[in-house]
Amino acid sequence: MSEENMQAVKQKAGLYLLVPVIIFILTYIAFSVQAVKPGGSDTTVHMAKALSFDLVMSESHCGWHFVCWLFYVCLPITIEEAAAASTAAFNTFTAVLVLWFGEKYLSSVKEEKIRTAAVAGITLVSMLVGPLYLRFYNKRYYLGQGSPNPWHNPTSTAVRPFMILITILTVEYWSCKEEERITVLRKNMKKTTAYELLLGVLLLISTIIKPSYLMIYLPVCGIRALVKLFQNRGRGFWKLVAQHLYFIPSLLVFLYQYLIIYFLPTQEGAEESQVVIALFRAVRMHAPSVTISLLLRMAFPFLVIFLWRREIFREWCFPLIFGQYLAGLAVSWTFAETGRRASHGNFGWGNILACFILWVFCLFFFAKKLWMEKEQIGGSRALKIKYGALFFLLAWHLAGGICFYLIQV
Numbered sequence: 098m099s100e101e102n103m104q105a106v107k108q109k110a111g112l113y114l115l116v117p118v119i120i121f122i123l124t125y126i127a128f129s130v131q132a133v134k135p136g137g138s139d140t141t142v143h144m145a146k147a148l149s150f151d152l153v154m155s156e157s158h159c160g161w162h163f164v165c166w167l168f169y170v171c172l173p174i175t176i177e178e179a180a181a182a183s184t185a186a187f188n189t190f191t192a193v194l195v196l197w198f199g200e201k202y203l204s205s206v207k208e209e210k211i212r213t214a215a216v217a218g219i220t221l222v223s224m225l226v227g228p229l230y231l232r233f234y235n236k237r238y239y240l241g242q243g244s245p246n247p248w249h250n251p252t253s254t255a256v257r258p259f260m261i262l263i264t265i266l267t268v269e270y271w272s273c274k275e276e277e278r279i280t281v282l283r284k285n286m287k288k289t290t291a292y293e294l295l296l297g298v299l300l301l302i303s304t305i306i307k308p309s310y311l312m313i314y315l316p317v318c319g320i321r322a323l324v325k326l327f328q329n330r331g332r333g334f335w336k337l338v339a340q341h342l343y344f345i346p347s348l349l350v351f352l353y354q355y356l357i358i359y360f361l362p363t364q365e366g367a368e369e370s371q372v373v374i375a376l377f378r379a380v381r382m383h384a385p386s387v388t389i390s391l392l393l394r395m396a397f398p399f400l401v402i403f404l405w406r407r408e409i410f411r412e413w414c415f416p417l418i419f420g421q422y423l424a425g426l427a428v429s430w431t432f433a434e435t436g437r438r439a440s441h442g443n444f445g446w447g448n449i450l451a452c453f454i455l456w457v458f459c460l461f462f463f464a465k466k467l468w469m470e471k472e473q474i475g476g477s478r479a480l481k482i483k484y485g486a487l488f489f490l491l492a493w494h495l496a497g498g499i500c501f502y503l504i505q506v
Contacts, residue, residue: 108213113196116217120192120224121185127248127505129181138249138505144180157354160306161187161255184251188224190258195220195457198265202413202461206468215464222491223457227498228394229490234384238501241384242394243445245453246498248505252307253446259303260310260450261457264421266296267318268414289340297343304347308354309446311347312428317420318344358438370436378433379442387430394452397490398459404483409462418451418458425451463487 131138146152147165156162161183168179199216206212227244235241247253270292277288304311322337359370377387384390392399402409402419409415425448432444467474467484474480 108209112213112217113193116196116220117189117192119221121189123225123502124185124188124254125181127502128184128251129177130506131249132177132180140180140184140249140251143251144176147180148176157357158252158305158307160302161252164255165251180251184254187251187255187258191254191261192220192224194258194261195223198261198457199461201265202458203465203468205465211468215468219457219460219464222495223453223460225498225502226397226456226491226494227501228390229392229396229493230497230500231393234386234389234393237383238497238504241380241382242390243449243452244394244498244501245449245456246501247449248502250446253309253450256303256307256310256450257453259299259306260314260454263296263299263303263310263314264417264454265414266292266299267314268417270296271321293340293343297346300343300347301350304350304354307446308351309443310450311351312444313421313424313447313451315344315348316424316427317417320420370434370438373433373435374431375433377430379445380429382440382442391426395455397487397494398455400487400490401459401463404487405462405466412458412462415458415462418454422448422451422455425449460491463491 128140131140132144135141143162144165146156146159147162147169150166153159153162153166164186165176165179165183168174168183169176172179172182174182196216199219200212203212203216206215224246227246228239228242230238239247270289273289273292275287275289278285279288279291280286281291300311300314318341322341326334326337359372380387380390410419429445429448433439434441434443470480474484
């Protein structure tokens with residue numbers, strides 16, 4: 098191996114080691130502190146359900162709890178340490194996938210060192226940013242407007258890596274040709290079949306962990322299928338049905354979760370909790386304005402989308418990412434719960450998950466445009482103002498997110 102290739106390997110190894118280690122340490126610190134504060138966050142509630150296998154299996158969405166229980170029974174650590182370690186492991190997986198996505202998206206940047214540094218920096222930024230803070234609007238940071246990085250909920254943290262994988266693989270699945278074939282475990286099969294099997298497994302795991310992502314992914318896929326059916330004037334209906342059969346296992350799990358939460362008397366609060374249509378009720382619990390809360394959470398990505406609106410929708414992966422975000426808004430703005438679960442904001446988690454991946458994409462898109470226009474910026478006042486405004490917003494988002502992290506620890 099040449100010295101140049103060896104250097105490239107070292108850079109990539111450093112990239113996939115250093116950034117995930119930093120994210121693991123930060124996540125572990127935040128959640129370990131929360132775990133020893135009774136009632137301080139969702140962590141204490143969830144880890145109490147991971148003390149035994151029976152408790153894990155009694156939970157309607159038990160994916161994170163099962164992993165936490167494995168850490169607890171297989172390592173000589175406390176349940177608090179197991180909760181922090183399992184959450185940190187999921188967040189580290191997310192960091193690895195953001196790095197992978199970044200390298201894939203910024204492949205046009207040929208300078209290895211610059212691309213590596215950009216991908217590493219953007220990954221760290223994407224996993225630390227938070228909403229903008231205005232004390233006169235809402236003294237309780239995060240509550241009311243949400244955040245792309247909520248540092249208090251382990252189950253949503255555990256869903257994020259599966260969301261990234263499913264989103265990217267779905268776009269690749271949609272672009273597959275029917276006649277393409279690959280070999281998987283020495284078995285030759287259609288490439289579309291391989292994607293369907295993999296997507297079915299990943300979607301099932303994400304639903305077992307938390308059904309929030311399924312609630313925003315399913316509508317986008319359904320709308321796309323209806324559009325294709327309309328374009329084909331009804332032809333190929335059964336083919337479209339077959340292409341979406343990988344949803345069935347997840348939908349069955351989702352139905353089970355719905356029944357056990359709202360209809361089985363053994364579930365705490367089931368006898369008084371219902372799902373209702375109540376526009377903006379959930380999002381107005383902790384902040385007075387839906388619009389201002391939305392802008393505080395998404396100022397940077399919204400400005401990126403506005404400034405490059407003619408280009409960004411043609412970018413690989415963006416239509417699905419943006420569609421999931423709109424579906425998340427629709428769900429969180431439309432549905433709410435009654436009874437003991439009314440204050441949980443469970444229909445908002447899909448929006449928060451979609452918010453994160455939209456942030457990730459817009460950050461990498463911004464870096465790509467910055468690289469492409471770097472030579473023109475020095476001689477253009479308009480470009481200086483445009484990029485200056487974006488950097489200002491991004492710095493404000495990042496400062497707020499870091500401060501919120503520090504509050505947790």
